[in-house]
Amino acid sequence: MNPVTEAHQEWLRQWNDAGIALAAHRREELMRLSDGDALAASEALLALAATVRLSPRRLTSSGLVEQQTLFHRRPAP
Numbered sequence: 755m756n757p758v759t760e761a762h763q764e765w766l767r768q769w770n771d772a773g774i775a776l777a778a779h780r781r782e783e784l785m786r787l788s789d790g791d792a793l794a795a796s797e798a799l800l801a802l803a804a805t806v807r808l809s810p811r812r813l814t815s816s817g818l819v820e821q822q823t824l825f826h827r828r829p830a831p
Contacts, residue, residue, distance in 0.1 A: 787795075
């Protein structure tokens with residue numbers, strides 16, 4: 755096995771181990787989260803949406819139909 759491949763595999767192992775450790779840490783933090791803290795975090799995220807100005811077109815369309823048309827490469831209805 756050449757050294758570059760071995761180094762690459764070691765790097766991948768480290769990232770895999772880090773991902774597993776971070777997922778466990780995230781689960782533990784969520785388990786310790788109180789209902790009040792979860793509600794406050796949710797409210798903070800929802801409040802951010804109120805600060806974004808929408809174009810007038812967004813008041814009548816989300817753009818989902820146009821997006822699906824692009825994904826399927828079909829002409830718009």
